[in-house]
Amino acid sequence: MRQIDIPSNGKPLVEDRTFHAELTALINKHSLEGGSCMPGFIIADFLCNCLDSLNQAATHNLAWASNGSIEGIGVTAVGRNPAG
Numbered sequence: 502m503r504q505i506d507i508p509s510n511g512k513p514l515v516e517d518r519t520f521h522a523e524l525t526a527l528i529n530k531h532s533l534e535g536g537s538c539m540p541g542f543i544i545a546d547f548l549c550n551c552l553d554s555l556n557q558a559a560t561h562n563l564a565w566a567s568n569g570s571i572e573g574i575g576v577t578a579v580g581r582n583p584a585g
Contacts, residue, residue: 514549521545 514520521542528534528541537544 513553515546515553517549521549524548 525541525545528544534541534544
């Protein structure tokens with residue numbers, strides 16, 4: 502089975518407290534929460550989850566491009582392969 506590697510630290514961005522705190526501060530600094538009437542930390546959660554989903558899609562795209570299929574390669578999370 503081929504290992505699929507996407508650069509990451511192996512954990513979801515929403516769990517990276519430093520990145521999440523900096524993103525929240527940036528959202529609050531520029532008052533970007535105004536349009537949604539949500540606190541900055543909830544918007545940061547949403548954006549981190551979007552980035553994690555994009556990274557997972559990139560992993561699946563690489564698997565598809567290299568094998569013609571993502572079935573059976575065991576990719577379940579960004580940069581991680583449980584069989585590898």
